[in-house]
Amino acid sequence: MTVRRVPRADLAAAGAALGLVALAGLAGAALYLAGRPVHASSAPFTGRWLPHLGPGTPLALGVAVLVVRTGPRLAATLPWRRLLAAAYLTAVGWILALALVDGWQRGVAGRLTTRHEYLSEVGGVTGVHAMLRGFTGRILDFQPDSWTTHVAGHPPGAFLVFIALDRIGLGGGGWAAITCVAAGALCAVAVPVTLRALGDEAAARAAVPFLVLFPGAVWIGVSADGLFAGVTTSGLALLAVGLTRRNLVATTAAGLLLGGALYLSYGLVLIGVPALAVIVLAARVRPLTVLPLGAALAGVAAVVAAFTAAGFWWPAGYHLVTIRYYQGIARVRPYAYWIWGDLALVVVSAGPAAAVIVRRAALAGRRLHPAVLLPAAGLIAMLAADLSGYSKAEVERIWLPFAVWLMAGAALLPAPGRRFWLVGQAAVALLVNHLLLTTW
16 A cells, blocks of 8 residues: 555546645635635635544544445455445445534534524425425525525425425424435445446456445535435446346436426436446446337436426526525625635546546546546536536535546556555545535
């Protein structure tokens, strides 16, 4: 696990990526002192500087040491199903341990109960049908009944999840947080399942430790974007399995999840980029037929039809959100800073290993290989969101559904140096969570 076993070009790529993070921090501070703030409380991060320890500290350190020491070996040797079960449980442990660095109330149970979050509006919903029919009328700000920030900024899908939890007796911040963690940890299973279904079990196994120690776990626990990441990665995994096995149940379920994702966040329309990559790669494993693809599209169409019939028209919601976006802090966040500051946040959320994976994927050229094309698809989706101007700051959590696919390229990292990169991934997450009190 020595630095000498890591190619200099890889170290340079990771160093340059971390340098971008440092530059974003310095530029943010300089602009603040110059009276031109970028409007992020610890630029480029959304959070505040607060060095601290917590009950999750020893747990997080323990999980990190365990995965670094035994993860690559177990990923290579465990039977597949046992590996997936171990990956999921360890990912849950990693996410919760990081969240508990801030304590149960501040780090877990209280995260989704602030006035800007979904749960602050749940109690005011007396009827779901009436809420959906009147949803778009409450998106714009400065009205007596305007939705709070997160409810207004998203389609009603996520709001419905939290309403449903409340209605079945699992209300409050604790259950909402556990739901987000449980869903977000599915990324550690769904990405390897996708890789294996697309014909590369070796790449799937190599990715597992990196998905378990994914630095973005800091924001999966706890934010609704962790839920979004779990839903979308699971949808893509089912799509890969369904297309390669011609399984109509799997592709229909994939369509339902991916269609549902459109109603979790408007930006998740970009999940179409990784979905296209999955379709292209699946066609190389087994020639595509009409029925599995048709079943997936039917699943998407069913979700769209259900929401539309219930009274929510997605294009109208999106149009109003673009207006609401510039009614708030986004209006004063400078595009010239965030167009590259956002990329610095990706470095932190995905970890320094992601920079090496991107470098090596670029060198692979036009090879249609899952470990190359899936990270490329995730990166393309994030670049499209970045250029749009509707992603200025907070992307360390918002882009989790795309950033996690960078870890699909872990097999591109030379095997002798993988433990070194796992240490780097864990170190980034631990440093962020212990130096900053992250928000949202």
